[in-house]
Amino acid sequence: MPKLDEIMTRGGDKGETSLVDGSRVSKASQRVKTYGTVDELNAVFGLVRCEELPEDLTAKVLYLQNELFNLGGELATPLDSEFADRLPRIQQAHIELLENWLEKARQQLTAADSFILPGGTRAAALLHLARTVTRRCERELVTLMDTEAVNPACLSFINRLSDLCFVWSRQCNANGTADILWQPEGVSPPGN
Numbered sequence: 001m002p003k004l005d006e007i008m009t010r011g012g013d014k015g016e017t018s019l020v021d022g023s024r025v026s027k028a029s030q031r032v033k034t035y036g037t038v039d040e041l042n043a044v045f046g047l048v049r050c051e052e053l054p055e056d057l058t059a060k061v062l063y064l065q066n067e068l069f070n071l072g073g074e075l076a077t078p079l080d081s082e083f084a085d086r087l088p089r090i091q092q093a094h095i096e097l098l099e100n101w102l103e104k105a106r107q108q109l110t111a112a113d114s115f116i117l118p119g120g121t122r123a124a125a126l127l128h129l130a131r132t133v134t135r136r137c138e139r140e141l142v143t144l145m146d147t148e149a150v151n152p153a154c155l156s157f158i159n160r161l162s163d164l165c166f167v168w169s170r171q172c173n174a175n176g177t178a179d180i181l182w183q184p185e186g187v188s189p190p191g192n
Helices: 030-049 057-075 092-106 122-147 153-172
Strands: 016-018 024-026
Touching: 024 030, 030 057, 030 122, 057 153, 092 153, 122 153
Parallel strands: none
Antiparallel strands: 016 024
């Protein structure tokens, strides 16, 4: 277990950071952008977990936070590094678990006859925020994969996670009955 005694190292003062294997890279590198977005997503899930959530969603979100931390570590370690095999990695079992949760949650929802706007309950709005950060994480990951070797299961995991955020947001809106639906014809503007 790592000890976090020294927080201020000054190691990044010149715009570089260390990867897990000790190699130094620019803080603007695609690898750092990608695992930084995973970290941001984890922070959004921390906000989600502060809300009143249906059923066992709090435990599932905590599980995801731990897996996202593992994913960040995996992305902060080049695949050809000697450290790569020592760290937890996203595997097909992680993807299948998300698919299982997705299907179970989807079965509880009322059908939507329009696109859904972020909002309703605070928990639903935060899950929509998590969904959009997950989609950005997915874009960052695809960009990284264009130039560097990355475990392909990471992309599948992130893709399922964005779908799960959407379905969970609907669960937090009374299984979809309190969703805010997009109205293509618009809404009346508020009065003066």
